[in-house]
Amino acid sequence: MDWEQDASRTERIAALDARQRFLTAALALRRLRAAVLDVGLPADWGVPAELVGGLFATLAAEPTQELAEAVHGQVAELLETPVFGPFEMEPEFVEQVQLEALSGLVMMDEGLPELDVEQADYIVYRVRAMADYTDGMISDSLRMDPDEEPHQRYLDRLGAEVRAYGLGYFGSRNLEREFACHAAIVDPGSAGSFFTSAVGREQARLCDEFGAELVPVLRRFRSTDFPLS
Template identity: 40%
Template sequence: MSARGSPVDWRDDEALTAQIRRMDRAQRHQAVFLALRRLQAPLVDIEMPGDWGVDPAAVDSLLRCGAARLDGEPDDAFRQALARLSRAPLFESEVDPELAESFQLEAIGGWLLVGEALGEMSEDQTDGIVLLARAQADHLDGCIDDTLMAVGDEGLRERWLAQAGSHLRAYGLGYFATRNLEVEGRCHEVVLAASAGGDLLASEAGRELLNMCDDYSSEVASALRAFPT
């Protein structure tokens, strides 16, 4: 809680945005990549509706190209992969997604934003994509709270929340939103501390970040699969 006893607003918290302002363009691109990594499991581990016409190979190509260069510079291979995915019938139709499908759409939308930001990746663009991961985590918590059925091991999530650091509990959020902020904070710390021009993902600290993001993302996918339809 804040000094006044009210939860800190995760949408507009100076402590979180200050880290992004300290980053250079390459670091902002890395922060964005890791934010989208936290949304990746629902995109690749849960089957999309057939009428979307999304080729899993196109998704795989996009993710591989997106991870190949994290300097924020224009990248023809990435843009070609994005264009290939964008030719799916999904982009020419209106959809009314179920919960898991909404996560898939938001993840795809995040990659589209990366494509628009290449060569620039401003603070506002970075903040917007990082906020996307936060918002999806908070949305999932809200959906879990609203359902009358148990979704996964709720007791385990409650115990984790009770033991979370006070700086995380100050936001007054549920499990997934709090966990996302924990992983986000660690990602930004490592990104800022990494040597300029180095291959972050090839380092021990970078691999640790990938594992943290993937573990969190897998939990999100598991909750989505367990959610009553």
């Protein structure tokens, strides 16, 4: 299976209603939340951590008109920061992951209150891309990966559905989360307030767990003594 040219991803998202598409995209972006809030953004981007944290918190709710208006106000403030200004920037690996998270938040605002299929699919696709990018950077690095053995044990135990994609640790973990979130979102029992339900809280927790695993990797690559290749 090709994770990029994956028609099944688009088909799954196309079968969702607007609320379910919102939840799918919000949970995908949540997997990158720690990359922004716990690793920390470059100071010259001028993005207040509390603003981004507030945006993620706002998105952990049902997609109402009130939520759309709140997100619009927060994103308008985000777009005023220097990182979205006219200056040229060639982001390194860590900054690229963080930019994807911020850009995803902006795209959420553009689609609310009814995120369309293309917008939701693109957000999910880009989170896949960042997970695979992380695996590639680890593989290409000259420094030994301290988590290589447990990550390989995880890959050795993968089920057939995820294994078919032939991804590394973070790519596979992200797919597991993506598939689990989809199953929870389409379950008839999630028709109420998703993020306050037991299943919604559990999916959010597992997405946060994925993000927490990214943090030490990103911090190592941001370190000035970390040889990239």
